[in-house]
Amino acid sequence: MTLFQARNARLALFAAAAMLGLSACGGAGTGNAPSPAGGKQQANAGANAMQDRSYKSDAEKLFVEKCAMCHRDFGMGTVVLARRVEKGQEWLEKRTDLQADFIKTAARAGIGNMPRITRSDVSDAQLDAIAAYLEKAGRK
Amino acid sequence: MNSTAIDTAGIARALRAMGSAIGAQYVFTTEEDRIAYSDHYSADETSHQPLGAVAPATVEEVQAIIRIANEHKVPLWTISRGKNFGYGGSAPVVKGSIVLDLSRMKKIEVDAENGTVLVEPGVSFFDLFDFIQEHKLPLWLSVPGNSWGSVAGNALDRGVGYTTYGDHAARICGLEVVLPDGDLVRTGMGAMSGSPNWQLYKPGYGPSWDTMFCQSNFGVVTKLGLWLMPEPESVLGFDIDVDKPEDLGWLIDTLAPLRRQGIIQQSPSIGNWLRAAATLTLRDEWVEPGKPLTESVITAIRKKFNIGWWGVAVRWYGPLEINEATSRVVEKAFAGKPVMAMRPTRWVKGDAPEGSPATGVPVTYPLANANWFGGRGGHVSYSPVLPVNGALALDQYRRTSALYAEYGMDYHPSFAIGERHMTNVNQLLFNRDDPDMMKRVDSFMRALVKDATAKRYAEYRTHIDYMDLIADTFDFNNHALRRLNERVKDALDPNGILSPGKSGIWPANRREKRS
Numbered sequence: 001m002t003l004f005q006a007r008n009a010r011l012a013l014f015a016a017a018a019m020l021g022l023s024a025c026g027g028a029g030t031g032n033a034p035s036p037a038g039g040k041q042q043a044n045a046g047a048n049a050m051q052d053r054s055y056k057s058d059a060e061k062l063f064v065e066k067c068a069m070c071h072r073d074f075g076m077g078t079v080v081l082a083r084r085v086e087k088g089q090e091w092l093e094k095r096t097d098l099q100a101d102f103i104k105t106a107a108r109a110g111i112g113n114m115p116r117i118t119r120s121d122v123s124d125a126q127l128d129a130i131a132a133y134l135e136k137a138g139r140k
Numbered sequence: 141m142n143s144t145a146i147d148t149a150g151i152a153r154a155l156r157a158m159g160s161a162i163g164a165q166y167v168f169t170t171e172e173d174r175i176a177y178s179d180h181y182s183a184d185e186t187s188h189q190p191l192g193a194v195a196p197a198t199v200e201e202v203q204a205i206i207r208i209a210n211e212h213k214v215p216l217w218t219i220s221r222g223k224n225f226g227y228g229g230s231a232p233v234v235k236g237s238i239v240l241d242l243s244r245m246k247k248i249e250v251d252a253e254n255g256t257v258l259v260e261p262g263v264s265f266f267d268l269f270d271f272i273q274e275h276k277l278p279l280w281l282s283v284p285g286n287s288w289g290s291v292a293g294n295a296l297d298r299g300v301g302y303t304t305y306g307d308h309a310a311r312i313c314g315l316e317v318v319l320p321d322g323d324l325v326r327t328g329m330g331a332m333s334g335s336p337n338w339q340l341y342k343p344g345y346g347p348s349w350d351t352m353f354c355q356s357n358f359g360v361v362t363k364l365g366l367w368l369m370p371e372p373e374s375v376l377g378f379d380i381d382v383d384k385p386e387d388l389g390w391l392i393d394t395l396a397p398l399r400r401q402g403i404i405q406q407s408p409s410i411g412n413w414l415r416a417a418a419t420l421t422l423r424d425e426w427v428e429p430g431k432p433l434t435e436s437v438i439t440a441i442r443k444k445f446n447i448g449w450w451g452v453a454v455r456w457y458g459p460l461e462i463n464e465a466t467s468r469v470v471e472k473a474f475a476g477k478p479v480m481a482m483r484p485t486r487w488v489k490g491d492a493p494e495g496s497p498a499t500g501v502p503v504t505y506p507l508a509n510a511n512w513f514g515g516r517g518g519h520v521s522y523s524p525v526l527p528v529n530g531a532l533a534l535d536q537y538r539r540t541s542a543l544y545a546e547y548g549m550d551y552h553p554s555f556a557i558g559e560r561h562m563t564n565v566n567q568l569l570f571n572r573d574d575p576d577m578m579k580r581v582d583s584f585m586r587a588l589v590k591d592a593t594a595k596r597y598a599e600y601r602t603h604i605d606y607m608d609l610i611a612d613t614f615d616f617n618n619h620a621l622r623r624l625n626e627r628v629k630d631a632l633d634p635n636g637i638l639s640p641g642k643s644g645i646w647p648a649n650r651r652e653k654r655s
Contacts, residue, residue, distance in 0.1 A: 050495035053270055069266045069288050069504045076507040083422065083511070108172055113510050113517055115180040115229065118222065119168050120195035120241045 051075065059133035066122050066130060067092070070114070080113055093137040100131035146236040147213065151191055154212035155238070158194045161204040166244070168193045177222070177239045179231035179604070181510070181518030183578040188231035188604055190217060193239035199318065199362045205240060206322045206360065209637040215650075216240040217639050218360050220261035220293025223286060225507065226521045226567070227297070228604035233641030234653065240360065243290075247363075252277045255368045256313065256339035261292045261361065265502040278371040280500035282306050287502030292364035296354050298601060300556065300563075302497050304405040304457055305369045307558075312350050314338040314365035320358070320633035325349075330365075339365035355601065356625075357639035358632055369457070374488045375499060376463040377455035378470065381448025383480040385412075388450055388537055389530035392555065392562070394473055395454070396528040399557050403456075403469055409565075410452040411554040417441050418509035418552060418569060429513075429574075433550055448480045455498050460488055512550070513571035519552075520581065520605075522566045522588045524597040528557055536564055539591055547584040548577070563600055589613070604641075608655045611644020626651070 051073040055061040063071075070077035071092045081090035089095050104127055110116040122130070159167040168177075169192035177193050178185040196202045209216050217237040222230025230239055245260035248271050257279075259268065265287035272279055282301030284294055295308040305311050314328040328344035329337035342348065353359050382391055391410060398404045421444075423429075426437050442449065456466045467484065474482060487494040495501050510517035526532055533555055544551040552567040568585060570577050585606060592598070593613045602610045614621050625645045629636075636647025646654050 050493055050501045053266075053273070065267075065270075069264075069502065070507075074503055074505045076504040079419065079505060079508040080511045083514075108176065110180065112515075113507070115223075115225070116176040118176045118193065118230070118241065118243070119173060120166070120193065120243045121221070 057133070059129045060137075062126055063093070063130050063133055066117075066126065077114060084112075092134055095134070095138040098134050098138065100128075100135045103131040103134055104128070146191070146215070146234075148191070148236075150212045151214050151236075151238065154208050154214045155192060155194070157208045157212075158205050158238075161208065162194065162196050162201045166195045166197070168195070168241075177230045177241075179229045181225055181229065181520070181572070182231070182605075183572065183581065185231075186235075188228065188233065188235055190232050190239045191236050193230075193241045195241040195244050197244045199316065199324065202240070202242070202318050202360055202362055203322045203324065206318055206320065206637070209238070210321065210635050213635050213649075214238055214637060215640050216637055217642075218242065218357075220290030220296075221264060221288070223264075223289035224293065224297065225286065225510075226519050226603065227601065231604060232639070233604045233607060234650070237640075242360075242362070245362065250275070250277060250279070250368075251339060252279065254340060255279055255370050256365060257291075257368055258314075258339060258363055258365050259291050260363055261290055263291050264288055265291055265294075267291075269500075269502050279368040280305075280371055281368065281502065282308060282311075283497050283500055283502045284308075285497075285506040286504055287497075288504050288507075291366065292361060295364060295366060296361060298354055300407065301500075302406060302409070302453075302455070303369060303500060305367065306407050308366070309351070309354050311367040312354075312364060313340065313342045313367055315350055315353055315361050316363035317353055317359035317361050320635070320638045325359075327353075328365075339367075352628075355643045357642040357645055358628060360638070369500070371489070372457040372459075374460040374463050374486070375455055375457050375494065376460075376467050376487075377453065377485045377498070378467075378474075379451070379453050379481070379483045379485060380474075380479055381451045381481040382478070383449055385449050385537060385541075386534065387478065388555070389534040390477060391450065391452070391530070392528065392533050392557065393530035394477060395452075395557050396530075398470060398473060399528070400559055402559075403466060404454055404557075405457070406455055407556045407558050408452045408454045409554050409556040410450050412551065413438060413442050413447050413449050413451075414550055414552045415509075415554055415567075416447045416451060417445060418512040418550075418567075419506060420445055422514045423512050423550070424514050430548075432545065432548070453485075453498065455485070509552075509567065509569060512569050513574070515571055515573040517569065518572055519567045519569045520585060520603045521601070522568060522585060523599050523601055524564050524592040525561050525600050526564055526597055528560065528562045533562065533564075536595075540564075540566060540588065543584070543587055543591060547580050547587070549580070549584060607641060607644045 053064050055064045069075055078090050107117040107127055155167055173192060174189055178189045194205055196205055215234050215237040217232030218240045219230045221243045242261035244262055246262040247260045248263055249258040265281060265283045268291055269281055282303045282305040284299045284301050295312050298309045300306050314330045316326050318324055327349045329335040329341050331344055353361050395408055426441055427433055456463050497503055510519060526536060541551045550569060552569055554565045556563045568581060570581055589609055598613050599610045629645050630648050633647055636649040640647055640650045
């Protein structure tokens with residue numbers, strides 16, 4: 001089991017009104033510092049599922065606001081894409097093969113398990129900006 | 141299902157008027173828009189397809205839309221963000237309705253000192269989380285399994301989370317509501333203009349109206365007050381796995397008194413192995429398509445991911461010295477019980493962020509269970525409420541799993557332990573690219589409801605296809621509750637414009653459409 005799977009195994013305890021725990025076979029470190037109160041410090045279930053929500057540009061900010069919940073760490077899209085694409089390419093921001101038109105079509109028409117994104121949720125202008133960001137992000 | 145004759149010329153006039161009121165760019169009526177607002181998980185997406193959507197940005201714009209809808213007798217279907225997957229998403233009960241999409245209303249007002257927030261319906265759990273992080277506020281969210289959705293919409297639909305604030309509807313404190321005639325009310329202390337107590341004192345004066353707008357079609361909630369948990373000093377708990385299906389009984393009977401006495405104050409959700417596995421792996425990696433999951437396959441999956449037949453995470457929040465005592469009390473309650481694993485968990489203020497839904501971190505990860513069959517997946521939920529009792533849970537497990545086997549579906553249950561009840565949420569996971577399976581889903585759902593109804597159990601929440609079916613099970617005194625709901629509906633919404641059919645409540649002019 002990979003570290004990623006091990007963390008997900010714990011996170012799965014939270015799945016669909018479920019909670020998920022860190023499996024013994026993963027032994028994933030949680031990054032927790034020793035407790036100030038002493039005593040044994042254990043990994044919490046699903047620890048470190050908090051994704052990076054940072055951004056450096058307006059376009060990246062839009063991506064974080066509208067897409068990152070599924071397409072950064074521990075997002076549904078990242079987890080599902082990891083089963084389908086070359087390793088490392090499950091993160092849209094690392095993809096080298098994305099075309100803006102494809103991104104826009106996928107968002108509006110839905111793809112696989114991804115539901116369609118309405119124009120109220122993400123306007124055409126916002127989607128243009130996100131698509132332009134993703135087209136370049138992985139090729140830097 | 142409830143397709144109905146709709147005055148399309150009237151709707152066209154109404155949409156033009158709504159465009160004038162809120163901006164034509166916020167009226168969405170292309171074929172692509174109509175499909176986008178359909179139920180993404182449905183076998184037949186056309187069955188609940190709306191004619192379009194309108195997306196106001198302010199309460200005044202909501203009022204304008206409501207007035208136009210009344211003038212043209214146009215049915216609206218209110219959504220907050222439309223991410224209610226498994227219950228219909230953004231799709232209306234009545235095909236051809238106009239979706240009133242509130243996702244552009246995104247104002248957040250936090251009262252950090254009192255631990256409250258006033259949100260508009262477009263605010264997602266991620267939006268609120270980002271806001272709290274940005275302002276470094278010592279407040280934690282309670283998040284559901286899919287945190288993409290609306291904070292307000294989830295609370296109004298009686299969604300649940302994992303912390304002691306997990307009964308979201310119970311944490312509502314004060315609403316702002318546009319009534320079906322366009323009037324604007326604030327509930328509780330908000331009824332006094334300028335009150336500092338709107339988000340602090342729930343009852344108000346005289347009758348309390350907040351719960352009237354939960355799972356109902358009596359108004360459009362434009363602002364919702366919610367209590368947030370002050371960041372605790374520590375979170376301790378246990379992740380518990382048990383090895384056999386029959387262990388469910390004693391596990392529930394061990395947790396129930398702790399929950400009832402308030403020693404455990406969140407609702408531990410006991411899920412089976414598939415709840416975890418459906419997000420971790422693909423069915424096809426273990427068994428040929430169409431073949432049932434045998435015990436040996438289940439054992440192999442459990443072994444690979446080191447998961448119990450059932451697993452549950454229990455947590456307590458607060459000062460470390462109290463939590464450490466709670467851990468000892470809970471450990472004592474489990475002494476001598478045949479647990480497979482009981483791992484203590486611990487987070488103390490000053491540690492790196494714990495980073496899971498147990499501490500209010502939003503996730504979408506659990507939605508990956510829709511990929512269990514590999515292709516385009518989905519699910520509907522079947523969620524009866526039962527007394528908290530191990531023997532009843534075991535009986536429920538046996539009857540329900542037998543029905544899953546009979547219909548060739550994979551059993552995916554959980555039992556969430558409340559103070560006096562438990563909610564048995566079952567996912568009907570399906571593969572939308574398997575027409576035979578999709579044909580079975582409806583009859584399977586109806587068989588499950590029939591089975592629960594015979595035990596006098598009802599669902600707490602349901603998909604748009606089954607709102608009438610479930611409303612019908614509330615049959616005391618020849619459906620007196622329905623008569624009450626209809627009298628209220630007719631008094632408030634004489635033109636029947638707001639979300640007809642929601643929770644099985646039909647306005648007078650569409651009552652013949654009940655399925």
